[in-house]
Amino acid sequence: MTATTRNAQPASLDAVYPVGEKQPEQVRTPTGRPLADLTLANVLAGDVTAADFGITAEGLRRQADIAEQSGRPHLAQNLRRGAEMVAIPEEIVLEIYEQLRPGRTHSAAELRATAERVRSLYGAEATAQLIEEAATAYERRGVFGRRV
């Protein structure tokens, strides 16, 4: 990581964070509705559903930029990986997590295939890199041994 980690609080952040206060009009729900639609009345009327109350990839990238500007490049990188994973269904997310645990996969090739899948299906480049890095490290350290 080569980004400088200056941890000042630039005045420019005051204009953008908290996003819900400073630029609510920029926020969209996963179904594309504005934040202002998320009211009790709309919930009771059935106009918005639980599916509307999620964060979007765009929302996460916005928070990643704020983290970067606040001097937190590591957090920013995590939020960018998160942004990539918004589109990945829960079952797949949990399945990949399971694959990354010790002894669940038995070769680097298996993990690399998973990395390639998230890259091609979801465009999740940073996530794919993380998985590929794991594949190499696991191979060198013998983490592919049997657990159960």
Added chain:
Amino acid sequence: MPDPQAPHWARYDLWDERQLSHDRFAVDDPANGFCAADSPADPRPSLVIEHGRIVELDGVPEADFDLIDEFIAHHYFDLSVAAEAMAIDSREFARRLVDVNWPRPALVRLSAGMTPAKLAEVVGHLSTLELSFANSKLRSRRQPSNQAHVTNAKDDPVQMAADAATAALYGFDEIETTVRVARNGRTNAIACAVGAVVARDGVLIQCSLEEAEELRIALAGFTSYTETMSVYGTEGAFLDGDDTPWSKAFLTAAYASRGLKARCTSGSSSELLMGFHEGKSMLYLEARCVCLQRAMGVQGTQNGGIDGAPLTSSVARGGWALLAENVLAALADLECASGNDTRHSESEIRVGAKIMPFLMSGTDFICSGFGSIAKYDNSFNASLFNAEELEDFLALQREFQVEGGLQHVPEATLLAARARAIEAMTAVLEELNLGRLNADQKRSVLVAHGSDETDSFMPAEVARMNAAVTERRLTFVDVVRALAARGFTTEAARLVAMARHRVTGDYLQTAAIIRDGRVVSAVNDPNQYSGPGTGYVMTPERRQAISRMRREVSKDDILAGEGATGQQEARHWRLVGKGDALPGDDPREVVVGIGPGFGVRLHKTTGGVPLYRVLASLIAGIREGGGVPCVVRVHHTADTSFLGLTAARLAKSGVGIGIQGKGTTVIHRADQAPHMNLELFSQAPLITADDYRAIGRNAARYALGQAPTPVLIPYRGQALGARFHVQTALLYAIETGLVDPGRNPEVLEVEFYDRNDAQRAAR
């Protein structure tokens, strides 16, 4: 073999009965992992970079990196500062941590260029005091906060809702729950969410469970954060914990992708407990965990021993090491929930002492789980502080004016919120056809300290509810509708507001909490402490709030109490003034000089003996001893010695008794110096009516020239100051307020209406 004939000091038996005797202390043994810091096996700091690539880390060449080294080497370092940071003398850097002229951002920036061994070496130079001070400067959010455990032994959602409301009222910004029975997570989470919004807006909720189930509950909108992603400082422990740095980094991003606030868990002794410590010190292993967490990009950590705290506390320098871990986390720019969530000792003294450095510095969350419920209801095990000790915590905040995140709540407010939480939760259960309670059952929850006292839902019923919640795929929207349908509109709106925060992602930033509906984090409320008057300074309103306690006593309270007693006791006696007192002529005469407030504004001693009975006992005692009593009211002083001396100088015998309205008594003789009395009874709270009688008897015997055995008031070491001094000072102030410096002592005629008192006095 101990010699059975050898003498044995009795004090050891006493010590063996104390709470501390349950604690065990481990001998330092670095090879076996019992070592707080500076183990011989800890590496010397080193960082070698070739062509932008880290080829050696803390003495380990790249080819031998374990998983943790490798992840740190790939993701942790800011290579633009690494050379500079590693070249700084560790003691010099330690000094910067406690130097208010070195701003936090500069230190945080340099820390990203330091290896785990370097960081451990740096904090190793700080004393406990310096660590606490460094923490006040390094913690990320300006405003300290606190987190509560809310669980119960039955997983009863109705009690849980009432207890969540209680916790939210006391001030906790996060509530962490977990289950006794694994499948009960959903109703626990719903109950905490519903209870919290009854009390106020903005409490973040967590349900600690197996990862997949925890994620599903969060996706249903019942919870908003997670903190159970454990990381470890050795590869062996990590793999044994069934994870790797990559699996945990992936999971961290996965939680972010679903809009959940997340922090990791680490803490010294976890590697020792799991048997993979490599002979390294606890502090060094934790430095690795902290670097790893920053490298993963998680916003925060709960560290400082956590489940390992009792073990860390068993070694020398253990308490220091736990604090040092939190300072490492703060220096690494992580939100720090600073442990203090496991009872590390049976000794209440050790518990109180342990929390002080954290209260003094403030931390992002003082406890990563304050047991806000009964100890036995805590499904995580007892915390450092629990419902039983919550008022002790408030007392510490109050007397040192430190921010622990909590405040006193009046009983009426508390019961109203509990009642509403119970109604709201039962409404949700009824609307969703999950269960029903009758009025008596609800009332049992309202007033219960813990689940031993409730007659509510039992685990089997709760398990059935959870099966239904899962099968019907109920989400927070169903709960919102149920609340609204039954008139809990405010609560429904607050649940929606909480869910809206997830859409913005604002609470994904470091150290975020929600206060008054606003996200407050290290971004918009950064800690910029740089000396007195900077950083977190309590507002006057907050100072007042943390200064409130139950059982506070004011002068008005005392006067009102005395007034009521006085009215009641007017039927027992009457004191009638008969003009200025003149020296008497009976050589057997003992004068009792009562203070200006005695029987006027003050009516019982601090020991609770009514003053009419005190006087009757003194008079009876004087007669028993062969003396002749005479009672005078002294107006010109309220001081015991001078009351006694005044009385003695009015008595022909030269012996007098001085007594204040609060019961402090002296036997004096006319020829003595004011503070050189015959017998002084300063521990008024311990003096009984019989003692007063004995005092009267002795006074008479002195008057007759005898040498009686002094009256001994038994004392068993009670903290009389703590128990009585507030009352004593207020009572004495009332009496000194009645002093009339120019007025002569006045002879009194004493009439007792009660036949027994009269007989006692007449005998």
